[in-house]
Amino acid sequence: MDAFFASVELIARPELRGQPVVVAGEGRSVVVAATYEARAFGVHSAMPVAQARRLCPQAVFLPPSRGQYSAISKAVMEHLRSVTPLVEQVSIDEAFLDVTGSIRRLGPPQRIGQAIRRQVAETWSITCSVGIGRSRSVAKIASTRAKPDGLIEVPPEATEEFLRPLGLEVLWGAGAKTRSALARLGLVTVGDLADAPDHLVARSIGQAMAEHLQAMARGQDQAPIVVERQDKSLGAETTFEHDLMPGKAVRQALVGLVERSAHRLRRKSLVSRTVAVKLRRADFSTVSRARTLPQPTDSTKLILAAAEELLRSIDTRGLPIRLIGVRLENLAPSSQVGVQETLDQPQCLPKSADQVSDLIKRRFGEGAVGPGTLVSEHGQCRTG
Numbered sequence: 001m002d003a004f005f006a007s008v009e010l011i012a013r014p015e016l017r018g019q020p021v022v023v024a025g026e027g028r029s030v031v032v033a034a035t036y037e038a039r040a041f042g043v044h045s046a047m048p049v050a051q052a053r054r055l056c057p058q059a060v061f062l063p064p065s066r067g068q069y070s071a072i073s074k075a076v077m078e079h080l081r082s083v084t085p086l087v088e089q090v091s092i093d094e095a096f097l098d099v100t101g102s103i104r105r106l107g108p109p110q111r112i113g114q115a116i117r118r119q120v121a122e123t124w125s126i127t128c129s130v131g132i133g134r135s136r137s138v139a140k141i142a143s144t145r146a147k148p149d150g151l152i153e154v155p156p157e158a159t160e161e162f163l164r165p166l167g168l169e170v171l172w173g174a175g176a177k178t179r180s181a182l183a184r185l186g187l188v189t190v191g192d193l194a195d196a197p198d199h200l201v202a203r204s205i206g207q208a209m210a211e212h213l214q215a216m217a218r219g220q221d222q223a224p225i226v227v228e229r230q231d232k233s234l235g236a237e238t239t240f241e242h243d244l245m246p247g248k249a250v251r252q253a254l255v256g257l258v259e260r261s262a263h264r265l266r267r268k269s270l271v272s273r274t275v276a277v278k279l280r281r282a283d284f285s286t287v288s289r290a291r292t293l294p295q296p297t298d299s300t301k302l303i304l305a306a307a308e309e310l311l312r313s314i315d316t317r318g319l320p321i322r323l324i325g326v327r328l329e330n331l332a333p334s335s336q337v338g339v340q341e342t343l344d345q346p347q348c349l350p351k352s353a354d355q356v357s358d359l360i361k362r363r364f365g366e367g368a369v370g371p372g373t374l375v376s377e378h379g380q381c382r383t384g
Contacts, residue, residue: 002148004093005033007126020059159219164191237325262300271296273330277310280323
């Protein structure tokens with residue numbers, strides 16, 4: 001989907017179409033998304049809001065509507081699965097489809113791509129761009145070059161011609177350090193990399209990375225569509241409006257992040273074995289600590305206990321804290337992992353406090369219930 005979060009915001013604000021629009025939180029948050037009109041001024045996602053305002057002071061800044069993004073994403077993905085069951089969703093707004101088995105029913109790939117674009121636009125009032133190629137990487141590159149609101153098909157026989165003049169940044173895994181190492185060999189385009197001797201590239205960036213990048217450069221990567229992709233980790237983080245000294249306020253933020261992350265864990269029917277906490281100090285130095293639990297869990301109480309222990313173990317060097325984050329790792333489906341009940345768990349209660357909390361949130365929204373430590377003196381819930 002094109003500028004997905006911003007496009008969703010414009011559904012309810014059609015009068016803003018054609019204007020630079022930036023989706024971002026308040027204060028010292030970062031840009032979530034920007035329309036192409038805002039991108040023309042250099043605004044991009046993950047940019048500090050203050051910098052975005054300097055680059056494009058005439059932009060309209062809107063707060064994110066998170067629930068709406070998930071609802072539309074889910075609906076679009078369900079439509080894609082009606083085209084083919086071989087759909088690999090790689091993010092909230094992007095997916096790969098293998099349409100080989102759909103051609104007899106729906107026509108050639110270009111017709112299928114155009115039908116998807118038309119259906120998305122007519123049903124959800126947003127646009128998407130489609131790339132068609134003989135491999136995942138070619139289709140991905142084509143879709144990026146088709147943006148916004150376009151379609152590019154790369155026939156198999158034209159793959160090499162399409163790839164060769166492009167810069168190496170279009171290849172997955174070709175980060176700045178890798179491109180710098182390849183540039184020292186005189187390799188700056190995809191064609192350069194495709195023609196380079198394998199042993200020379202491997203000596204520069206390592207055997208595994210060389211094989212990966214050269215296969216893509218030659219249009220030969222054959223990675224299959226992975227229909228079910230299991231989350232490897234999940235979490236949340238927050239940047240404080242003002243730097244905070246370690247203490248009660250930082251702990252309250254940690255509680256909110258753990259509560260939110262554990263709720264997501266249970267909603268996805270997952271359990272976690274590893275808990276990690278990240279702090280960014282006022283001087284922008286960042287430190288992380290992780291702990292592996294005795295057994296996998298989805299319990300807010302157990303995850304919070306580990307997170308608080310990690311927080312106490314981090315040396316802040318006496319500096320205020322700018323950002324705090326929580327990440328749950330080593331995830332596994334809860335159905336495949338036996339979670340032992342604790343001895344202090346009342347057997348007479350039909351559901352745990354976590355399950356009751358999840359039910360309330362499902363019915364009344366995310367902010368309907370939360371940890372007592374996040375409730376202010378005026379009875380309002382603080383969120384991290």
